[in-house]
Amino acid sequence: MANVELQAVKKAYGNAPVIHGVTVDIDDGEFVTLVGPSGCGKSTLLRMIAGLEDISGGQIRIGGRTVNGVPPKERDIAMVFQNYALYPHMTVAENMGFSLKLKKASRDERDAGVKRAAEILSLTKLLDRYPRELSGGQRQRVAMGRAIVRDPQVFLFDEPLSNLDAKLRVQMRTEIKELHQRLKTTTVYVTHDQVEAMTMADKIVVMHDGLVEQIGAPLDLYNHPANMFVAGFIGSPAMNFLKGRCENGRFVLEDGSALPLPASLQHLSSSAVYGVRPEHLVRSDDGLALTVAVVEPTGAETQVIARHGSQSIVCIFRDSELPQPGETIRVRPDVARVHVFDESEGTRLS
Amino acid sequence: MSAAISSGPTTGRAPAILMSLFFAVIVLGPVAWALATSFKTEVEAVAVPPTLWPNKATLENYFKVFRDQSFARDFFNSVIYAVGAVVLALLVGIPAGYAAARFTFKGKRALMLVILATSMVPGVALLVPTYYLLDTVGLLNSGIVVTIILSARIIPQTVWFIANFVEAVPVEIEESAFMDGANRFEIIWNLILPLIRPGIAAVATIGIVTTWNDYITVAVFAPDVAKRTLQVALVNQVFDAVGISWSYMMAFVVIASMPVILMFGLVQKWFISGLTAGAVKG
Numbered sequence: 001m002a003n004v005e006l007q008a009v010k011k012a013y014g015n016a017p018v019i020h021g022v023t024v025d026i027d028d029g030e031f032v033t034l035v036g037p038s039g040c041g042k043s044t045l046l047r048m049i050a051g052l053e054d055i056s057g058g059q060i061r062i063g064g065r066t067v068n069g070v071p072p073k074e075r076d077i078a079m080v081f082q083n084y085a086l087y088p089h090m091t092v093a094e095n096m097g098f099s100l101k102l103k104k105a106s107r108d109e110r111d112a113g114v115k116r117a118a119e120i121l122s123l124t125k126l127l128d129r130y131p132r133e134l135s136g137g138q139r140q141r142v143a144m145g146r147a148i149v150r151d152p153q154v155f156l157f158d159e160p161l162s163n164l165d166a167k168l169r170v171q172m173r174t175e176i177k178e179l180h181q182r183l184k185t186t187t188v189y190v191t192h193d194q195v196e197a198m199t200m201a202d203k204i205v206v207m208h209d210g211l212v213e214q215i216g217a218p219l220d221l222y223n224h225p226a227n228m229f230v231a232g233f234i235g236s237p238a239m240n241f242l243k244g245r246c247e248n249g250r251f252v253l254e255d256g257s258a259l260p261l262p263a264s265l266q267h268l269s270s271s272a273v274y275g276v277r278p279e280h281l282v283r284s285d286d287g288l289a290l291t292v293a294v295v296e297p298t299g300a301e302t303q304v305i306a307r308h309g310s311q312s313i314v315c316i317f318r319d320s321e322l323p324q325p326g327e328t329i330r331v332r333p334d335v336a337r338v339h340v341f342d343e344s345e346g347t348r349l350s
Numbered sequence: 351m352s353a354a355i356s357s358g359p360t361t362g363r364a365p366a367i368l369m370s371l372f373f374a375v376i377v378l379g380p381v382a383w384a385l386a387t388s389f390k391t392e393v394e395a396v397a398v399p400p401t402l403w404p405n406k407a408t409l410e411n412y413f414k415v416f417r418d419q420s421f422a423r424d425f426f427n428s429v430i431y432a433v434g435a436v437v438l439a440l441l442v443g444i445p446a447g448y449a450a451a452r453f454t455f456k457g458k459r460a461l462m463l464v465i466l467a468t469s470m471v472p473g474v475a476l477l478v479p480t481y482y483l484l485d486t487v488g489l490l491n492s493g494i495v496v497t498i499i500l501s502a503r504i505i506p507q508t509v510w511f512i513a514n515f516v517e518a519v520p521v522e523i524e525e526s527a528f529m530d531g532a533n534r535f536e537i538i539w540n541l542i543l544p545l546i547r548p549g550i551a552a553v554a555t556i557g558i559v560t561t562w563n564d565y566i567t568v569a570v571f572a573p574d575v576a577k578r579t580l581q582v583a584l585v586n587q588v589f590d591a592v593g594i595s596w597s598y599m600m601a602f603v604v605i606a607s608m609p610v611i612l613m614f615g616l617v618q619k620w621f622i623s624g625l626t627a628g629a630v631k632g
């Protein structure tokens with residue numbers, strides 16, 4: 001096992017820069033998710049750690065050793081691809097044993113390694129099957145088995161669950177996390193699904209346009225987003241943003257209605273953006289008036305999409321009393337969990 | 351045809367089936383005639399009016415072909431040239447096609463087009479200069495040189511085909527193998543070759559057929575009787591013989607075609623899946 005350090009890592013394809021200098025420290029045994037919208041450079045960064053892409057600038061160190069220019073096979077890293085990339089003409093056992101075969105391990109060593117991984121992943125009964133004879137979840141598990149067999153320093157995953165249906169995705173998510181708790185191998189996991197990122201990670205790296213927006217523990221990012229991008233990306237449904245001004249200890253919207261500010265921000269006096277998560281709005285008779293547009297009950301909670309003027313606001317209520325479309329409801333933000341962002345920079349003011 | 355019938359699910363296939371039959375008759379007609387004639391006696395073969403079916407089938411023509419002292423040697427030459435040319439084409443075409451599919455380098459497109467263009471130069475245009483060249487350096491009548499020339503004719507298509515087959519293999523499979531610790535050679539050997547095997551079978555078959563059926567290359571560059579192939583021997587007989595025995599010739603033709611037909615039969619399954627490519631999804 002090893003730690004992974006990225007220091008001002010850059011990547012350009014020809015003249016087009018796609019990663020503009022990323023610095024991340026991943027501790028030994030840590031589970032880190034790289035999360036961000038499509039095209040932000042997650043896969044590129046992961047592939048640079050793997051050694052499948054050249055590093056255009058900066059340094060990558062694995063276990064203290066600088067690996068810029070070191071080929072993949074000498075980095076002792078295993079990677080699980082989105083489409084699994086199993087070897088179609090090899091059985092499950094052969095797929096998992098391929099790396100050992102390349103290492104010229106003896107037949108017995110190979111069988112033992114494959115058997116151990118197969119037991120961990122409950123693949124023992126499928127060892128003689130070919131990939132085409134497996135379900136998506138089973139293929140996924142074989143891809144992981146192939147990684148486990150090698151007992152590498154670092155596991156890399158690139159959106160490994162995105163080809164699975166929703167139910168299986170949740171199940172495999174748990175399995176991967178359990179696997180990590182058991183093996184304690186340093187893991188870098190790429191996803192664009194923030195729920196996956198939140199639930200699995202010890203540490204989340206939020207990326208946007210080739211830059212790191214924020215690094216932190218899941219709840220850190222949820223409770224203390226550094227800026228509007230992170231605030232909007234982490235949490236589902238996304239945080240509501242309202243434009244207006246901080247004045248006299250209150251936040252005044254364009255139509256003149258006012259929202260409370262936390263004590264620490266009451267001194268502010270400037271244009272700003274008010275951020276409040278849907279789950280932090282509660283119904284209250286002296287609250288902001290909203291017109292209900294759509295009501296989406298899911299059982300445990302109800303998501304209400306409502307309008308305040310032209311502004312759309314999403315609320316989540318846990319009580320069973322459902323508002324009707326067209327009805328006017330009044331909501332009040334939980335002032336302790338409100339964020340205010342600088343209007344031009346998007347950074348959080350505190 | 352009534353509207354009710356033409357809207358049925360199978361009617362769309364009727365014209366296709368008719369067309370296939372039409373072409374089958376055109377292609378198979380002469381083959382059937384050759385086959386029938388090969389079993390006729392010499393007299394019946396030239397009888398007027400011709401008989402469709404041999405009155406008295408005989409294997410005499412086949413025995414005669416096998417008794418011919420030069421037949422074995424001609425057959426052997428044909429096999430050596432064809433197999434040698436195809437093996438050589440694959441030795442060149444697999445690495446070249448792989449490189450074309452997987453590496454980016456300056457001028458790749460241009461290079462690939464040049465390779466394709468060489469196969470568009472009509473073979474006859476090269477006959478005289480190549481003959482002159484070989485004659486000057488004293489390499490006429492060399493089996494190796496003939497094999498190389500035959501191979502050169504199928505190398506462009508081999509490179510292009512292989513490149514397409516390799517492209518159909520998802521690159522992540524290779525990257526996965528890289529991570530597993532394989533080097534480029536191990537990847538080609540353990541993954542690419544098995545995965546594109548249907549494609550290799552297809553190009554090899556096309557190559558065998560092309561070289562096996564070649565007449566002009568061998569006739570011109572290896573005029574020596576000891577170096578000739580079945581095809582050359584066949585044509586020589588047409589011109590050399592005082593009186594042509596058609597039934598004997600047709601037996602010869604049937605035997606000469608056998609290896610190619612057998613080859614098709616053997617690799618047919620691969621051949622189809624090879625040509626339709628993309629058959630390598632995990």
Ligand SMILES: Nc1ncnc2c1ncn2[C@@H]1O[C@H](COP(=O)(O)OP(=O)(O)OP(=O)(O)O)[C@@H](O)[C@H]1O
Binds near residue numbers: 013036040
């Ligand atoms: N081979 C390449 N040549 C040029 N540009 C590339 C290449 N590969 C990726 N890019 C660009 O680099 C940027 C980052 O791509 P990357 O694949 O890392 O995104 P991602 O965050 O993984 O997105 P997704 O969630 O869609 O997988 C994109 O803008 C992409 O267009």
Ligand SMILES: [Mg+2]
Binds near residue numbers: 043044
């Ligand atoms: Mg990606």
